[in-house]
Amino acid sequence: MKRFFLTLLFFGFAVPGFSRDRLKEAIFHRFDRDGDGIVTSTELPDANARAKFDSNGDGQITLNEYRKVVGIPVEEATEKPAADQSAALARLESFIKKTDSNGDGKLSREETGDAPWFGKVDRDKNGLIDSDEITMVRGLVKKFGDKMLGAIPDNQVTEEEVAKITSGPEILKPGDVGIGRMVPDVKFTDLGGQSHSISDVKNHNAFVIAMTSATCPVSKRLLPSLAKLEPQLKEKDIPLFLVNAFASETTEEIREQLVEQRMDAPYIHDTGKALSRTLNAATTTEVFLIDSKQTLIYRGALDDQYGIDYSVNEPRHRYLEEAVAAFLKSEAPAIAATAAPGCELNYETGQTEHQASDITYYRDVARILQRNCVQCHNDGGIAPFALDDFDEVSDRARVIKRVVTEGTMPPWFAAPPEDGGPSPWANDHSLSAQDKADLLAWLDSGQPEGNPADAPAPLHFHDEWTTGTPDLVIPLSKAYKIKATGFMPYQRDLVVTELKEDKWVTGYEILPSERDVVHHVIIQVFDKGSKVRNIDEAGGYWAAYVPGNGAVKYPDGFARKFPAGAKVQFQIHYTPSGKEKMERLKMGLHFADSPPEYEIKTLAIADHRLNIPPGARAHKEGTSRKVPFDIPAMSFMAHMHTRGSAFSYELTHPDGTTEMLLDIPRYDFNWQLRYELKKPKFIPQGSTVKVTGVFDNSTENKANPDPTKTVKWGPQTVDEMLIGYIEYFVPIKNPELARAE
Secondary structure: OHHHHHHHHHOOOOOOOOOHHHHHHHHHHHHOOOOOOEEOOOOOOOHHHHHOOOOOOOOOEEHHHHHHHHOOOOOHHHOOOHHHHHHHHHHHHHHHHHHOOOOOOOEEOOOOOOOOOHHHHOOOOOOEEOHHHHHHHHHHHHHHOOHHHOOOOOOOOOHHHHHHHHOOOOEOOHHHHOOOOEOOOOEEEOOOOOEEEHHHHHHOOEEEEEEEOOOOHHHHHHHHHHHHHHHHHHHOOOOEEEEEOOOOOOHHHHHHHHHHHOOOOOEEEOOOOHHHHHHOOOEOOOEEEEEOOOEEEEEEOOOOOEOOOOEOOOOOOOHHHHHHHHHHOOOOOOOOEEOOOOOEOOOOOOHHHOOOOOOOHHHHHHHHHHHHOOOOOOOOOOOOOOOOOHHHHHHOHHHHHHHHHHOOOOOOOOOOOOOOOOOOEOOOOOOOHHHHHHHHHHHHOOOOOOOHHHOOOOOOOOOOOOOOOOOEEEEOOOOEEEOOOOOOOOEEEEEEOOOOOOEEEEEEEEEOOOHHHEEEEEEEEEOOOOOOOOOOHHHOOOEEEOOOOOEEEOOOOEEEEEOOOOEEEEEEEEOOOOOOEEEOOEEEEEEOOOOOOEEEEEEEEEOOOOOEOOOOOOEEEEEEEEOOOOEEEEEEEEEOOOOEEEEEEEEEOOOOOEEEEEEEOOOOOOOOOEEEEEEEEEEOOOOEEEEEEEEOOOOOOOOOOOOOOOEOEOOOOOOEOOEEEEEEEEEOOOHHHHHHO
16 A cells, blocks of 8 residues: 555655645655665666656666656756766776775775765764665765765776786896896706707807706696797797706606607706706796897796696796797896796705704604605605605705795694694694704705614505505596696596495595596485485585595494495596596495494585685685584584685584684695594584684785685685585494494
């Protein structure tokens, strides 16, 4: 009835006590709830009613359109042309987007630069312009234009342009790294036995010298780009030389790389580091452009596609190619020097520059590495290079120092207990304080070898399964082709098993056939006859794999149920390694001889409502979940994508007290570890578990696919997730009947 009455008013029916014109205009303003001089479809949903007044057919009614229909004199000056309104509103929206630096949908006084108009717009005087007040501003801009906002440049630098300018390796000051100086002459010999020297460049337009490695992951990924560039440089009379400064790498693995990439460039295995020292090369990925007068024109990264812990599908900046193009036009490169993310090179220097230490490799360091690193860093291991002999360790001394100092190796990211007590984690991989101190002291003392007679006994490793021969092996349904470079979406693979009865699984191992291309795997198991849905990590997992964390053995009396005729779905994240490969991983299961006392399950706490603003440096998101029953937690695993920078689990007990279950102050997408408790943590019914993630969507995050994007929940690496997994167990009430349940 109310809607009918208002509609009658809108059509101009008189009401006693009001002049007709005043009544008619009052009716318009009654519907124009935001006071912007326009009645929209939201304000008047009745399309037939709007159509009677909408003279230009744009779906909304301006005050002048209404006045013309109902016979009120039109004040032409009060209405701005539609084009002017659109331009003004566009400038306003751009202003709001740039001013709202934290992306919360509100403008603070600080964000507006203490603008003189702030107090007029902030009606409730709470120091914030909220969404309702912003709506009011939009109405004012429609009426009066955008002069109230001050000067907003018509040609603004877009966020895309800012990202393009600021992303990629660090730009270095050219004079600090030798740009413009003459490169000293030095002789060197390639693998074919042919002699060369820096001074030979006088017979060509220029030289490009590219540092590389057969084992450094970043070098391996960049080699296809160098192979593609080699003939292009040759056409310009710019020979390409490849230089490997790692004495520990073999001629066989080097030649295998060259055959794979079909490269003819001279390859110098610079085991004595004479050429590398002359260039003062810093990493295994650095490239140098030297002109015919032996002048250093450019040094730094080949491009910005790959780094230590990031990769993108295509380079955004091709530094060397741009430098060559500028050089051939007799111009200085716009960017003459950058850092080159890769494996650091180590040079021995005079003993006087080292700190004194009695730590030696054979007596001390070899044992530290065996205990903490060699399980992965061995010939045939999952790591890209071995660390089980002196030459291999000495070659990578600077790499080891970096990763140990910054805490990325060994991979362990849980914060230590606040009270300084013992670690609660059964699988804590972090270096002990003493091991870390001794290792860094040795690295800073010139890496003395010591007496080989002090060396520990060598470790021996399994050729295939580290947990023993499985009772059942489940391979992928097919092999997947992994391209050499770029980005690959997640692959999903379904395998239907033929077991005739339920089994209890006491442990599993996921074994890639090509370990360097498998980033992580999530596995779900479905009952026979049940509907298989695409894996959603928020639904939990049955098994999971990340490098170094692919084998799980449950305590005695604990197991996971594997139903008869189970359907196993694999979700695999592949990452190209610089060489095209075929990959077919498999999962091995170990069965219990008798039903267990406890069944292991996984629950997931997921925040699907992610809204990460463009450029945000430390944006927090999170969600909480009420615990519906007592949970004895066994382990935790956090899952975010490349923008994730920190993660935490916090428990609030029914009495309101809180405690931190797991704090990961520096989350690493490349190492999504299970944090296994020494003793189960009892989480009582009625508690609340809160998971919080911190995201870095800024250009400072080198792994960020697109810092200009508002990021939502999604399955691919370019999207984001926030999931906290909790493994727990429940008692099996009647173990004898467990198989039939």
